[in-house]
Amino acid sequence: MTIKSMRDALNEALHHEFERDPLVFLIGEDVGGFEKDGQPVEIGGVFGVSKGLYRKYGRKRVIDTPISEAAIIGAASGAALCGMRPIAEIMFADLTAVCFDQIVNQIAKFRYMFGGQCACPVVIRMTTGGGRNAGAQHSQTFYPIFTSFPGLKIAVPSNAYDAKGLLISAIRDEDPVLFFEPKVLYTEKCEVPDEAYAIPFGEAAMPREGEDVTLVAFGQSVNWAVQAADELRKTRGIRCDVIDPRTPSPLDEETILESVAATGRLVVIDESPPRCGLTADIAALVADKGFRDLKAPIKTVTAPHTPVPQARELERAYLPNPRRIIAAVEEVLA
Amino acid sequence: MTIKSMRDALNEALHHEFERDPLVFLIGEDVGGFEKDGQPVEIGGVFGVSKGLYRKYGRKRVIDTPISEAAIIGAASGAALCGMRPIAEIMFADLTAVCFDQIVNQIAKFRYMFGGQCACPVVIRMTTGGGRNAGAQHSQTFYPIFTSFPGLKIAVPSNAYDAKGLLISAIRDEDPVLFFEPKVLYTEKCEVPDEAYAIPFGEAAMPREGEDVTLVAFGQSVNWAVQAADELRKTRGIRCDVIDPRTPSPLDEETILESVAATGRLVVIDESPPRCGLTADIAALVADKGFRDLKAPIKTVTAPHTPVPQARELERAYLPNPRRIIAAVEEVLA
């Protein structure tokens, strides 16, 4: 057990699974490397997540592709339909927009349309979210959108430990999994075991516990929620359950409902824009099945209904933050 | 004023706007026609919505394209950036998945990314929803997904009258509008004025009024909600407000909140699957801003978390219906 960044934790997960199962392979842009004058030149992914795989397994299992996202996803899904265990990398979640059909109309529906004849165990890894001033087309989350598609499973880790365990589960899963890596968290560190371990899907983590208010957050927002909770506890003595569902689909409804049953108050946080997102999804769940427990309006903390702006000050104003979460908690306690 | 089908009402709207503004044009697959032996052969759209336009305006303003949705949308948006008023037709909403980038990363964001330098007044018309046994890839709604994208406006008419007035507004709007035509409603008729009229965006219709329960529904679900409301009134004396927001974005929040303030009970209905959809969106709105008025859990009636099945019995079981809405109303009244 050592302190590792999320990048390294994910890299370890890939190495474990490549070793365990010869059917696992990685396909995407710049994920591998190439030969130059007979020597291997390794790229290992633009964000360095696949480091060492090309050197160890070669081009046969670490496949650099043209800039052709639809073909990448098709190649992965077709191989999965023939028994392989592909991991496809799409550089930015926003770019799933150029291969959206291959994900939502094809992969998500094969098993169902074909009456259960097949599985399509593809993992699609991608970076997600804001915080790097990458502008409107490279900073979106997209995980709420994919959550709306039956047939897909969605994982969004908020820390290195979960990242490793969830990626291992994703690769072992029989169903297609979209795996979102918050790009600002690649360098964030925590304790991560050296060996392989799987974190089951549909089981929330609860990084903080408390009886006053329930906070549900996704991805990098979990960290802001934790900061807000710590601050509230220290300065005001307010105790929060902080719930990180980890997999928006399947969703651990029980943990959320149980928490709200105890606290009676709910704030949901996500950096995606507000309409038809995960914050609304969780609010709707509780407004139905947890209604009798509620003592206050359900508040959400989201990005505004705008694209992601590029300038530092603007992106900072765009993203949720602990201060806004604290304000929302104060509202539900008012 | 005569009785017209939604198809004819939409066709009239197109004719009005083509006549009014020479910058308006239509582009898509099979929307126009071609010359054969010197004679015009008209297609007028696979669903017949653009009938008569090719004959009247020719290939210059009614442009049949290759099967290239990304190019269709790009051609429309690029023309809009240069002052034209394009209407693009995508045959099925599901197929926006092959041009998703051009819609959500390009059109939706131009104005914002470029700091307000431009407008992109494109209308994208498409058929939406189930009921024709078209299977998993040709029966989806997609309007909740697009509602989540800032920069887009979304319209979903539930009857011929609204269809005409909303399409005219869409074409006159300075912003990009995604216009969803529920395919089962093309043949549904009601009174529709012969002249041009515009229905403003962001103003809900209320086809039924009542003080016991608020029903909010979208697209073809509005008709099931009305049937349920009529049945409830007749057989049980229960009175429902039935609210049809008509434009999910911009959303008429006031009408919904005012109604719930009076009824204290809410059922939201849509044929899309349940996760991160419009039913959750409306429920979340009310669980926040209307919480103090609520007397019962908010219920939603949606499709299940499954793709759309093809067989008659299965699609029937998949879609919401008045019976399920009545059951939900009974629950919120229990």
Place this chain on the structure above:
Amino acid sequence: MDHDDLLGAYRRLRLLREFEERTRVEFQTGQIAGFTHLYAGMEAIAVGVCEHLTDEDRIISTHRGHGHCLAKGCDPAAMMLELWGSTDGLCRGKGGTMHIADFSRGMLGANAVVGAGAPIAVGAALASLMTGGTWVAVSFVGDGGTNIGSVYEAMNLAVVLQLPKIFVIEDNGWGEMTPIANATGNRDLAARAAAMGMPAVAVDGVDFFAVHAAAGEAIARARRGGGPSTLVASAPRFYGHHEGDPQLYRSREEIADLRRREDCLPRFIERVTTEGSLTAAELAAVDADIARIMDDAVAKAKAGPRPVPGDVFDHVYARYR
């Protein structure tokens, strides 16, 4: 091709044709739901290609998929049951006409999104390469479908990875109601594919033997590691784009003329009988047999078990956790 092969090919051609003729009749009685696209007229393409394939080879089809399914060995009754939406259908009624699949036959699905099959079949070919298989993957796409960008992405990737992949382009001159000439800047579809870096040939898709020979070459090349190629085959569409299409864009005479002059079945028959490879009696026996098979398929379809509402929830995930 020896006698048995020829008889087998004829049997298949006739089966494909009769399946569509019968589907059309039944569709008109209102029993078949959904958007149905008939393959009649184009049979020599599917059969000419698939006669070279085994169950291990994979194909991916289009919205106009019945012919490819049958050519790949799908059971006609199980297909008819699927058209009827029965739980005994190949996809338990979940898929219907545009989504018939039979994985046991290497038939990875008809696909209602134009052009979408090409990238997926590239993945199937990749699996063959990675596992050291000798099987190939074939995707079918229409002339109109070649204007979908991801087809080119698929072609390029297949070339870059030198995959055992065959792109079959079915050129019937129409994309729905739009003539190909209005939709395609370069009418030479083989040239477009060749420019992506692979061998590409165009053949008369009405001539079973021409398709069979060209496909054989492409498939053999792929099997021995020679990489992907494209086969463009032109053949008419005898019916409308979908059932219910009134075909206002072409005349009855035009269609009758196509039937008279570009029908792969009489062409096949003329050749084999002229050559003396098959006798009229043999052909008649096949016809009678196919007629029986179709009667049986339709009877089964009509009597097939119906889905119940709860079936909606099955087969979304292997396990939702």
Place this chain on the structure above:
Amino acid sequence: MDHDDLLGAYRRLRLLREFEERTRVEFQTGQIAGFTHLYAGMEAIAVGVCEHLTDEDRIISTHRGHGHCLAKGCDPAAMMLELWGSTDGLCRGKGGTMHIADFSRGMLGANAVVGAGAPIAVGAALASLMTGGTWVAVSFVGDGGTNIGSVYEAMNLAVVLQLPKIFVIEDNGWGEMTPIANATGNRDLAARAAAMGMPAVAVDGVDFFAVHAAAGEAIARARRGGGPSTLVASAPRFYGHHEGDPQLYRSREEIADLRRREDCLPRFIERVTTEGSLTAAELAAVDADIARIMDDAVAKAKAGPRPVPGDVFDHVYARYR
């Protein structure tokens, strides 16, 4: 080209180069946020094409857009302000390096989605045709970007509609860290474009005069109604894919060699001074002027007004109702 044209072209080439050199220096101080891609090495392409264009002509650029913006006439200070995220930037700080646009100059935006500009520029060309304009639309795309399917959709549609549209393919041999040879089945990118049905030529993109001549022909053809064409121009990328890329995939010597042998600026200078069309003094005066312009741009950028949080909400819609 006459004396003034040549001096103008040199001025532009130098401006593009110095803008990037300066951006690189400033980026390293941490003042410029976001993913920044420098155009250094490829200047002769943007300038060679855009010298033929007026403000009415439209272009759409890529993630590597600074050069195209400057070549199309965007103000360098307003661009620098945008890189700094100032509200005085061309896009008020909303866009940043990958989304610079100036509609008053016919610059419809850099675009961070590879390949996405091609279809949009087709629309601009369509508007020209529909309104009887004589202006053309140009989209730029990298060699890597030619593997995005919608580029082919755009090409085909431009051919079908015979639009005044030029596709400029910038071939620098790399897509991020992947060599083009590993990504493209047919290295002849002009052949791929030509197969879509239009004239396509490849030129040495280091040679301003070669680009200028070929672009002039394509643009003139488009202006007189002769339809679309493609221009492939090859030129090196002097820096990494983006600022911060350690370029482990190529050696320092390799890069130095590129600088020595394939730099469009010395090439241009050599030719014009050898021919005697421009004097060393004239060139030096331009250099000094550009240096001043860059100092001024950076000074303005550093002092530019900063956005306030409320600005986030502006410019989403013309009117949200």
